[in-house]
Amino acid sequence: MDRERFASVxxxxxxxSGVVGDPWALLVLRDLFLGLTRYDELRRDLGVATNVLADRLDRLVDxxxxxxxxxxxxxVRHDYHLTDAGRDLxxxxxxxxxWGDRHLAPDGPPMLLVHDTCGHRTTPVVACDRCGGELTDDAVTVRPGPGGRHAPGTAVLAERLTGSVAG
Amino acid sequence: MDRERFASVxxxxxxxSGVVGDPWALLVLRDLFLGLTRYDELRRDLGVATNVLADRLDRLVDxxxxxxxxxxxxxVRHDYHLTDAGRDLxxxxxxxxxWGDRHLAPDGPPMLLVHDTCGHRTTPVVACDRCGGELTDDAVTVRPGPGGRHAPGTAVLAERLTGSVAG
DNA sequence: CTCCTCGCTTGCGAATTGCAAGCCACCCTA
DNA sequence: TAGGGTGGCTTGCAATTCGCAAGCGAGGAG
Known part of the structure; x- marks a missing residue:
């Protein structure tokens, strides 16, 4: 899947996506969040091939x-823990x-979450840090930022809007 | 990557993860959110191999x-649009x-977001739908829900906590 | 001294990937 | 009517990656 190409975009x-755009990587992270730490715990819980698990752990460490x-x-035995950057995921x-609970769980959610801070069962929502409102597709405008020559898609969009091809 | 196995967990x-745990799938979704709709627009913007693009679009449609x-x-020509389920992603x-802006963007974020509802630049946070507070690893407790025989990892965790192997 | 566990590594055949070329239906120009 | 261009793929091929299964090295248990 040539992950390095994604890092340079x-x-x-x-x-x-280049880091976590892989089912096994995400499931390893899930298990680390759940408190598993050891290679064999991960292997048994995930049912993943050992070479793939070793590879994903190496990638996540890298x-x-x-x-x-x-x-x-x-x-000498090792275990695996999330860093601050990992926990931030x-x-x-x-x-x-x-999303899976809403669209892929006809029998109800396999896991429930309790937010200890407020004491309630919680459903995570992606919200605006300013007003707290949920962020939806039609209420957000994208603008180019400082970290890119241009935002992705904008070249194609500009071309389509103006009918001309930018050099 | 045998995606069907993930659907049955x-x-x-x-x-x-079985649906979107793939860099190309996520980037196709990104471009659809940005307003691109046609095969060739996607291909040019992403720089993806045509067979892979066709395959990912098929998967996303399925x-x-x-x-x-x-x-x-x-x-006859087709274009591609997000469904409600797709938009919900x-x-x-x-x-x-x-996350990428925080950890992989040393030159600043490539894209900026404006929340039209409140008029401010926004940074998305994952929050509790009850109290609005950000959900962090150490402030959330996971419990088994109705949609699974058990939550993932719990078998291994229970075994480790009790020191016995459950039949 | 032999077996068992943990944490991997190696070998293998099968599936998937990136790249490049080809193809088909249609339009445009002349 | 011929010739070229566009859009949306499909096909072929070499190379990578996958799942599976076996092996292995260091130590502890019996």
Missing amino acids: ACSIART AGLVVREVYQRAP YGVVLALMA | ACSIART AGLVVREVYQRAP YGVVLALMA
Whole structure:
């Protein structure tokens, strides 16, 4: 899947997709959030091939989402923990879960969440940090930012709107 | 990657990962959110191989996230639009973007978002629908829900906590 | 001394990928 | 009528990646 190509695109969605745009990577993160830490726990819970698990853990470590720590000497054994950057993906994982609960869970949600802060069962929503309102497609406008020559899609869109091809 | 296996797991994260756990699928969705609709627009913007683009569009249509519509007869031409379920993934895409902006965008965010409802530049946060507070790893408790025999990871966790193996 | 566990690595055949070329239906120009 | 261009794919091929299964090295248990 040649992940490095996504890292060089001037779009945070593309860059992030290159890191977590893989079912096994996301499920490893899910299990780490649930508190699993060891290779064999992950393997048994996920039912994943061992070479694939080793590969995904390596990638997540390389990407700085996970650290490998010695939890035992003689023999040396490691376990895996989320870094701050990895923990910061919690919202992404929750958003995926919430969507799956709405669209792929005819028997109801497999997991329920309680927000300890307010004490209620919670459904995660992606909201505006300014007004707290839910962010929907038709209420958000995209503008080019400083970190890219242009936002993705804009070249094609501009061409279509003006009818001319930009050099 | 045998996507069907993820659909049968009793976990919304796994099921959703089976649908969108792929960089190209996520980038196709991004472009559809940005307003691109046609095959060739997508191909040029993404720089993706044509067989892969055709395959991802087929998958997204099969998954009910995208519809293929005739926009012209003689010759028959189709374009691609998000369904309600597809549009509902907006939050996931925003969450991915926000994370990438925080961790993979040293030159600043490539795209800026304006929330038309409140008129401000916005940074998407994943929040509790009850209290509006941001949902973080350490402030959320996971419980088994009705849609699964057990939540993922719990078998391994229970075994580790009790020191016994459940039949 | 042999078996067992943990955390991988290796080998293999099958599936998937990127790239490039081809193709088909139609339109436009002349 | 011929010739070229466009849009939307399909096909062929080499290379990568996958799932599965076996192996392996370091130590602990019996």
